[in-house]
Amino acid sequence: MSFNLQGILRRDLNVIVPYEAPRVGEGIIKLDANENPFEFPENIIKEIWERLKHTFTRYPDPMSTELIEALSEHTGVPKEGIMAGNGSDELILNILLVFGNGGHVIIPTPTFSMYRIHSLIAGAKPVEVPRGSKFEVDISAVAEVCKSYQARVVIICSPNNPTANTTPVEDIKRLLEQSEALIVVDEAYIEFGGESCLKLLNKYPNLVVLRTFSKAFGLAGLRVGYLLGNPEVVKEIHRVKQPFNLNTFSQLAARTALSNNSEFKSLVGQILSMRDKLIEEMSLIKNVTVFPSEANFILFRTQLKGKEVFESLLKKGVLIRNVYAPGIEDCLRVTVGRENENRFFLDSLKAVLKGDG
Ligand SMILES: Cc1ncc(COP(=O)(O)O)c(C=O)c1O
DSSP states (O other): OOOOHHHHSOGGGGGOOOOOOOOOOTTOEEOSSOOOOSOOOHHHHHHHHHHHTTOSSSOOOTTOHHHHHHHHHHHOOOGGGEEEESHHHHHHHHHIIIIITTSEEEEEESOOTHHHHHHHHTTOEEEEEEOOTTSOOOHHHHHHHHHHHTOSEEEEESSOTTTOOOOOHHHHHHHHHHOOSEEEEEOTTGGGSSOOSGGGTTTOTTEEEEEESSSTTOOGGGOOEEEEEOHHHHHHHTTTSOTTOSOHHHHHHHHHHHHTHHHHHHHHHHHHHHHHHHHHHHHTSTTOEEOOOSSSEEEEEOSSOHHHHHHHHHHHTEEOEEOOOTTSTTEEEEEOOOHHHHHHHHHHHHHHHTTOO
16 A cells, blocks of 8 residues: 555645744844843843753643642732643633634734644634734724624734734723623733733633733743633633643743743843834935834835845844835734844844945
8 A cells, every 4th residue: 555645635724824933043143033132141040040950851741730729829820720731822822722713713914934833733714804004903893703703712812913013902802891702912012012801701701812922021931821711611622732832841941931021021121122212213314104003013115116125124233124025015023132233133124224235
């Protein structure tokens, strides 16, 4: 018998392009993934190592108990309403496996590309609703589309990646009231700006809030995210959770990071002032349109093709993100780096736009 690979494949996955990100070589300034640009604080690393002893031989705690206790204290949400995940990416997929499969998922775009990809993986149909000219979510249009598709899930990113604007809590509230779907608000960048929807959790059982340690808390490499919601909803998501989804080291590191929250708050403060300075300087460059930002990254457009600017910057040693998508054609996204990295990026951008590519 010969193996017929095509014969056993799920054909609906053909539209998904496997995720790839450029590997960064020595000397490249990495401003492409909205990470925290600072070194992880040495004192906190030491604290993690101290607490890590004797944990290698045993499976991790499947319920991430101590991390969830710490998150409950941090957010004020009861423990039963919290789940920790291997990055919020894992939680997005889990939500869609439980609620999206076989139905429609409404996604205001442009936004984080994984919502569409995870919908497809979960066997759900993504329905994209274009954002407005200032990238605002048209709540009435979303509610309408939701109704006509009898959608199961809506995912709103706020602050939104890659457009960096927020959706007001009042708008989310309106949607929660107008829709029977599960409304997922991804607050991956909430530490940098915007108002959190957490306070709505008590009143709206159809709200789920997603958060991550990958951005403000500088733990992108350890993959820790969490979701906050109605305990009944969280209980259902437990059905698809991998038993040991979050390794011991990551659970411990996230807990330790939380207990040093003030240190990260101060790093966030520094990132915000560097962001404002970067926006100011970018706005002075001829032919550069800079969009307002409430996150740790900036969306911008130049007179050149996005791909051309991206490649010329990479040749100079700066990696940013070419975010080509409907509504943001030829736009690019740069993460706020450290002072010297931002300076190098600015000088390189100026040179590229002058034709010195
Ligand atoms: C809006 C948004 N949500 C979720 C994620 C994924 O976060 P995590 O690293 O927790 O999987 C990202 C990462 O870039 C993001 O931009």
